[in-house]
Amino acid sequence: MREMTSLADSIEEYLKKLLNLSASGFIDIKRKELSSKFSCVPSQVNYVLETRFTLEKGYLVESKRGGKGYVRLRKIKVPPESLLSFILRDIKKGPVDDVKAKGFIQMLYEEKYISLRESRIMEAVISSLHIIEDSSLQHRLNGLLLRNMLFILLK
Amino acid sequence: MREMTSLADSIEEYLKKLLNLSASGFIDIKRKELSSKFSCVPSQVNYVLETRFTLEKGYLVESKRGGKGYVRLRKIKVPPESLLSFILRDIKKGPVDDVKAKGFIQMLYEEKYISLRESRIMEAVISSLHIIEDSSLQHRLNGLLLRNMLFILLK
DNA sequence: TTGTTTGACTATCTTTGACCTTTGTTAAAT
DNA sequence: ATTTAACAAAGGTCAAAGATAGTCAAACAA
Structure with missing residues (x-):
């Protein structure tokens, strides 16, 4: 056996x-x-x-x-068809450039997952990462930051 | 237990x-x-x-x-108008390690400048920067990100 | 190949102790 | 009455040891 x-x-x-x-x-x-x-x-x-x-x-x-x-x-409860699940899946697939990151943030705001202020804070973060020379690192950080910020919304 | x-x-x-x-x-x-x-x-x-x-x-x-x-x-009781400028001034002085950054975030929350969720988002941002090898870059980013997030609060 | 298991090395947080510095007290010497 | 010296009573610093958890890549298994 x-x-x-x-x-x-x-x-x-x-x-x-x-x-x-x-x-x-x-x-x-x-x-x-x-x-x-x-x-x-x-x-x-x-x-x-x-x-x-x-x-x-x-x-x-x-x-x-x-x-x-x-x-x-x-x-936690993350409905599989929800925006959050969609974003998390997408992030996992690969690097996230800032256009995409900001797009996600915009969607989160429009779908009322986050407040206007929260969206502005998140956008400020993504924008600030521009000073990173190494664009591969920058994109990895975009994904990681987005993910870890979303993480908070679930608690 | x-x-x-x-x-x-x-x-x-x-x-x-x-x-x-x-x-x-x-x-x-x-x-x-x-x-x-x-x-x-x-x-x-x-x-x-x-x-x-x-x-x-x-x-x-x-x-x-x-x-x-x-x-x-x-x-310490900081007069409400001066907390932001206190932090911004400190950030300008030099590198910001993550203990300091998180301390500021905690104070912002305790003094009701930001919500609990906002504080958690900000902390997540600072923590995420740990993946940066170059600690000088990391500390510069701590300061920059904190600053740019705080600017949102002024609007 | 893909998923699992292991272990060496690393990172972080806590606890302890040996040694150091500052201030107060007291009593003897002046 | 003043000075001094010893001792007592705090608190400070720092580095080592202890207690966990994380990472990563190699070995192994299905």
Whole structure:
């Protein structure tokens, strides 16, 4: 009889069960403890988080290092057909130039995801990145910043 | 239920509570007594003061050594019109590391210049800049971005 | 190939302790 | 009454150790 479930799958399942049981909508775990529980290296936990608990799949991961550190996992609601999902998918596909980034921001405003002031702040950010010489870095930052700013809207 | 609060966090919370209860707007503590209360070394108190009660976060710490020594903690009250110019002036002076940048953002929120969401967006921006290798560029961007985001508030 | 697992190295945050500086107190010497 | 010196009573600094989590690329498996 062969093993059908990977370690990653087991950890995923375990975390999802914990999440469902949680009244608060989030859970705090210790990376080290979790990896002990599954007798694997700690970075295995990161692998699971990166592949199974992504924003696109509707999860938010926050963490803190050092003494009393933790990893906090929460389930959020991102309707798959929503503008947010669309933008997140698009960002993941590749570099984001500033025309595209600003287009997204405009759409977010028009669809009432963000206020006028918020849209102006975000646009100011994208514009400011112009001083970066390395345009590949600039485009990566466009995507990353947009993504991390959207992340906030979900909390 | 696992304990997630570090000693530093507990001390921070305790001091903030005392400050809120204080009519005078400041509190005087004895470093030694406080550290006894929390069963830790005195320098732990300095750590908390240095990381949580910085000028950028809107706090002022004064102290005196020797007999009758004390540590005085106060929340600074910035006249509403001058907070932005205070920050802008500081930014102009030199590079802005992310601890400082986030301190300013926190103060802007506490003083009600920006909403919670706006503060989180701004913090996300600063955090995202971590991927920049060149730390001099990163610090320049911290300042520039903060400045350009603040300009939006003036409109 | 694609997805999984591992481990070496890195980054960040916290806690502790040894040593330093400043101020206050007291009592002896002047 | 004044000066001085020792000692006590604070608080400050800094660097090391401890506690977590993150990253990345190589090895491995399906």
